[in-house]
């Protein structure tokens with residue numbers, strides 16, 4: 001008999017992963033997932049790079065490092081058990097000069113500390129053997145990483161939730177919430193429903209849902225950073241064999257413009273990280289006054305721009321000018337030309353920022369009474385989703 005009713009706001013991969021674990025692994029929970037869009041995974045989870053990250057560069061012992069290492073294993077296990085396409089094709093992180101080589105050595109150390117298996121440095125000849133079109137002076141091979149069909153994962157998660165007498169409601173926006181120490185009430189266009197627990201997995205809206213639920217000030221602000229991709233025309237797909245990443249700048253949680261083999265067979269280059277004038281705005285012309293004011297009048301955002309002006313302008317120009325975008329890609333692939341590429345997709349990252357202008361690097365989860373809030377779940381949130389679900393259930397619910 002199911003005794004406890006749990007509401008999850010948001011049908012992205014995190015809401016679905018938590019709903020799946022609760023409904024399938026624990027008999028006492030009945031789950032209702034509320035998703036405002038007509039389809040699950042319409043935002044971050046359905047618009048990402050489709051990469052399985054294994055925790056290479058995250059600060060040792062951080063939640064990101066622990067949950068990515070566990071998460072990739074859980075995700076691959078789920079894909080195998082449920083016939084979802086994935087390919088552990090490995091990734092290389094490529095240094096193009098001496099300074100980057102030093103950072104690469106430090107990254108390899110971090111990877112070892114995080115428990116990654118099979119890390120190996122490649123010399124120029126080995127890079128060429130693996131990726132003939134890539135220029136690099138040294139690279140790090142990360143054999144555990146790969147690519148996956150996250151939309152396929154989400155479909156299976158939803159199916160498994162529904163098989164257990166739980167539900168995934170699409171086209172059902174949570175408009176308001178009332179919550180006390182004992183119960184939570186969710187209000188949608190269909191009326192009111194009472195729950196024992198409410199879990200906020202609303203991604204780009206998580207700070208607003210937090211303040212709606214707790215009736216208190218947001219502890220941080222979601223600042224939307226759009227990531228835009230270009231796709232290789234089919235005849236140039238052989239320019240990239242696997243996953244090719246630049247050495248990341250550890251000041252930012254973004255991984256830099258990289259080359260990705262997609263599970264569908266296509267090849268992409270991107271994403272950049274451009275400030276978006278709309279939280280769910282997928283092109284330069286998408287503007288929301290409310291969302292823009294929310295970011296532009298935030299003290300933390302002013303500080304961020306002041307401290308990172310060159311970064312912000314560089315990313316902005318890569319959005320406006322294709323030549324600027326391609327210049328970034330040329331660093332690792334000197335032969336790349338605009339004529340080989342066509343417009344690709346875009347996603348918007350829900351990146352939490354504090355009022356000092358710091359980007360919150362780690363996952364951030366908070367509990368208040370009978371509410372749990374996922375306030376920051378950037379990349380590798382999709383890879384780590386099942387591990388994040390287990391973490392939340394064990395730490396805050398069970």
Ligand SMILES: Cc1cc2nc3c(=O)[nH]c(=O)nc-3n(C[C@H](O)[C@H](O)[C@H](O)COP(=O)(O)OP(=O)(O)OC[C@H]3O[C@@H](n4cnc5c(N)ncnc54)[C@H](O)[C@@H]3O)c2cc1C
Nearest residue numbers: 010012013014036045048049051174203227347381382383
């Ligand atoms: C460009 C980009 C590339 C990335 N690449 C990778 C990658 O390769 N690998 C990786 O592991 N991670 C990657 N990530 C990160 C990963 O996609 C996210 O960590 C993950 O998708 C977060 O999932 P979520 O469920 O929290 O958010 P979302 O997928 O955004 O889901 C939140 C859901 O809540 C719904 N919602 C919001 N408000 C309400 C409301 N009031 N009522 C009802 N529903 C509501 C929204 O419609 C949405 O569907 C990338 C992200 C981006 C943007």
